[in-house]
Amino acid sequence: MQWQPNMVIADFSGFSSILHNVQQLSAIYSACGKSTRLLVMQSGDHPQIEEYCQKQGTQEIFSKSLPLHDVNSLIEKTLNSRPPFRYRQQHTASLLTLREERVLKLWTEAASNEMIAKVMGISPKTVYTYKRNIRMKLGADNRFSLFLAHPLEVA
Template structure:
């Protein structure tokens, strides 16, 4: 049975979305939460679809990258449907670097939302995800991988990306983990897979 996680601060939105999903012809398990810590725990169950309004949580976050734990905990088949109540440039820029299936605001029609949900569930169960290896990485990770492949030093990458050297190390570790490389040498031995990145 497909699992759907609804993350939203607004009680009415959460229950309305849960009602929309349960009222459709879909036979699904729905979990809803208004807490990001609980959402991270629910992500361990690898839901098929996550419907979220992260805007309500922005004032609680020390940094927008705290949302990355939710995206990182998802499986390759998880589809994110984002429905922010209010537009936020910070949130839009961050979400553009993540693997988002459908992005609209809460004023989108129920028919459009229901169609996006149906498509997400159909595709998440249709087959195993056969995405190109690069699509496992965020945009920033892809940029860092390109610089890394060119042979740029950590300091050079940090300067180019306007981040700290420690952050470069973190990105490199995440890249190795996502691509299943035990160490940096393994990563580049698999050059045929990474050549088109």
């Protein structure tokens, strides 16, 4: 299974001075395909880039100077604008070893590293390593993002 993000936030302003042809941005649109949501946030005014993005199906281009609360709302709206990916959470879980799945289960139950270590008969440092591996395999940028509400969750 090829990894594909659920959403890409792009600012093409930085490319405006080095673009030989605006068509160079097509690789980003191709990589997003039909499943990945693309949120374009620009810093500055770039009519040629904006026109190209709109031709590619970008509904709106937003300013990067939006207040953080508005950016959060925009991200939520964008994530919910398309149906979730076809694959289910069990496919993601299959990326984990049985021991990693057990650590993740205990972790989601709010067990401390020390408690997880005691239950599994391993050291707290090994628990830390398992957690790091879980985050890497699941594509979590930080330890909190695994527990945030996410449209891919299966009820």
